[in-house]
Amino acid sequence: MTKSNHDAPLGKGRSSSGDEEPQRGLSRRSILQMAGGAASLAAAPAAAAQPASSDGPATAPTTRIRLVVNGSARELEVDPRQSVLDVLRETLDLTGTKKGCNQGACGACTVLINGRRVTSCLTLAVMHDGAEITTIEGLARGDELHPLQAAFIEHDGFQCGFCTPGQIMSGVACIAEGHATSPEQIQFWMSGNICRCAAYPGIVAAVADAAGRT
Amino acid sequence: MLPFSFEKVRTEQDAIRAAAAGARYIAGGTTLIDLMRDEVERPERLVDINALPMTDIRADGADLVIGALARMSDVAAHPETKRLQPLIAESLIEGASPQLRNMASMGGNLLQRVRCPYFRMLDAACNKRDPGSGCSAIDGLNAGHAILGTSDHCVATHPSDVAVALVALGAAMRVRGPNGERTFPVEELFRLPGDTPHLEHTLRPGELIVEIRVPGGPYARQARYLKVRDRASYEFALVSAAVALELEGGSIRQARVAVGGVGTRPWRMRAVEEALRGKPVGRDAFAEAAHLALEGTRPLSHNHYKVELLPRTIVRALEMAGGTA
Numbered sequence: 358m359t360k361s362n363h364d365a366p367l368g369k370g371r372s373s374s375g376d377e378e379p380q381r382g383l384s385r386r387s388i389l390q391m392a393g394g395a396a397s398l399a400a401a402p403a404a405a406a407q408p409a410s411s412d413g414p415a416t417a418p419t420t421r422i423r424l425v426v427n428g429s430a431r432e433l434e435v436d437p438r439q440s441v442l443d444v445l446r447e448t449l450d451l452t453g454t455k456k457g458c459n460q461g462a463c464g465a466c467t468v469l470i471n472g473r474r475v476t477s478c479l480t481l482a483v484m485h486d487g488a489e490i491t492t493i494e495g496l497a498r499g500d501e502l503h504p505l506q507a508a509f510i511e512h513d514g515f516q517c518g519f520c521t522p523g524q525i526m527s528g529v530a531c532i533a534e535g536h537a538t539s540p541e542q543i544q545f546w547m548s549g550n551i552c553r554c555a556a557y558p559g560i561v562a563a564v565a566d567a568a569g570r571t
Numbered sequence: 572m573l574p575f576s577f578e579k580v581r582t583e584q585d586a587i588r589a590a591a592a593g594a595r596y597i598a599g600g601t602t603l604i605d606l607m608r609d610e611v612e613r614p615e616r617l618v619d620i621n622a623l624p625m626t627d628i629r630a631d632g633a634d635l636v637i638g639a640l641a642r643m644s645d646v647a648a649h650p651e652t653k654r655l656q657p658l659i660a661e662s663l664i665e666g667a668s669p670q671l672r673n674m675a676s677m678g679g680n681l682l683q684r685v686r687c688p689y690f691r692m693l694d695a696a697c698n699k700r701d702p703g704s705g706c707s708a709i710d711g712l713n714a715g716h717a718i719l720g721t722s723d724h725c726v727a728t729h730p731s732d733v734a735v736a737l738v739a740l741g742a743a744m745r746v747r748g749p750n751g752e753r754t755f756p757v758e759e760l761f762r763l764p765g766d767t768p769h770l771e772h773t774l775r776p777g778e779l780i781v782e783i784r785v786p787g788g789p790y791a792r793q794a795r796y797l798k799v800r801d802r803a804s805y806e807f808a809l810v811s812a813a814v815a816l817e818l819e820g821g822s823i824r825q826a827r828v829a830v831g832g833v834g835t836r837p838w839r840m841r842a843v844e845e846a847l848r849g850k851p852v853g854r855d856a857f858a859e860a861a862h863l864a865l866e867g868t869r870p871l872s873h874n875h876y877k878v879e880l881l882p883r884t885i886v887r888a889l890e891m892a893g894g895t896a
Contacts, residue, residue: 548668
């Protein structure tokens with residue numbers, strides 16, 4: 358496997374404002390976005406009415422909300438149907454947070470809202486006017502990884518990496534809650550995050566290690 | 572997801588007014604948003620009640636009083652919950668995941684919809700979703716379904732854990748609506764499916780759950796929740812049991828027993844409670860009483876195992892509560 362994926366699970370290399378180009382040429386994501394743009398231009402009349410959300414076809418009146426995302430104040434127009442997850446990924450281009458099941462079962466979309474871990478797919482952005490949100494992109498300080506990000510690398514806490522942002526955000530909260538005092542406790546309190554590659558031993562070791570260091 | 576209008580209210584009066592005019596309350600949203608995305612739920616109007624001051628958790632004498640908007644995680648972690656009603660804390664922690672417990676409100680937990688897969692499958696018959704269309708579960712995959720309180724129209728279990736504990740402990744709920752306030756046992760919130768499985772609860776239009784009161788009792792401290800499921804955590808119950816015991820010497824003075832995962836609503840086991848009264852603490856008395864839980868059970872093609880598992884789960888929970896596990 359490669360750890361230099363442009364859609365980096367550890368969030369490194371993406372700015373918190375999300376509008377910076379990746380360092381090396383075109384990313385897979387920007388090519389896909391360009392291709393998607395061309396497709397929707399071709400189908401212009403029908404596509405014009407499509408909202409950014411993949412959730413539904415019809416338009417609805419938008420609402421203006423303010424969020425503080427990874428320390429930056431953002432003001433944006435949201436369709437009431439947009440989940441926090443869709444706003445993060447599609448409006449703010451913070452694609453570190455992953456959409457797995459989109460029904461609150463897998464934990465890949467875990468972020469912190471006002472310091473608490475939640476599944477961002479199951480809550481509407483319009484319900485969080487004024488909230489502070491921390492995503493995987495907000496953990497590192499410049500080039501210095503968050504201790505739990507470093508511990509995931511150290512302990513091989515992932516294989517494909519898709520669940521990793523959610524695991525790490527959940528792990529950060531798990532440690533802050535005081536629920537990381539033993540491997541058994543970590544297993545129980547991390548059970549809302551599923552890993553299809555079954556990297557669980559590494560995940561538990563990483564959370565335990567980072568808990569011991571903080 | 573179909574379009575809907577959204578409003579956030581700051582007062583209970585505004586909330587009730589909106590709901591009386593047809594809006595749906597939204598609190599944590601963990602059930603509702605999921606079902607709206609699948610178009611199983613199609614509200615045209617949502618009213619966000621999260622700004623209402625109903626998150627308090629407090630002791631009132633020996634009673635534990637819980638605001639309807641208190642989150643599962645906050646109720647479970649609260650010192651007064653642990654001190655007065657450890658069964659409530661234990662049953663909450665055994666439900667959902669840490670993320671969902673941070674989101675889901677207590678009122679919403681009680682009103683969560685069923686987890687029957689056919690309910691969520693728009694191309695399957697489901698009397699709960701589409702009254703009169705039939706029940707796909709009765710002759711379908713029904714290993715997770717109910718053996719108590721079922722009808723020819725619906726066999727889905729009520730999925731809540733904390734509701735089982737609340738029913739065991741005789742908790743009451745306070746609701747307010749367009750016609751004022753009323754208080755009734757949590758047990759009476761849940762309807763049996765009968766021939767109207769789409770009607771799940773006894774709230775009247777516009778009524779808002781305000782508060783849940785768990786009465787103190789001599790059995791409250793000697794109480795346990797046991798949840799048997801397909802994996803060790805973050806899974807719905809196959810069978811669960813909430814039990815509370817008041818012991819005197821080596822015998823049972825009073826018992827409270829309710830079960831989950833087997834009923835179309837959280838199921839209080841009064842015959843089992845009665846049979847335990849005055850009996851010595853021990854497996855023989857527990858097993859004899861727990862056998863009475865099978866009265867009226869009606870297993871389906873795939874869930875006969877629950878007939879065996881139900882009394883065993885009760886016995887084990889009694890042993891845990893009685894300190895003999």
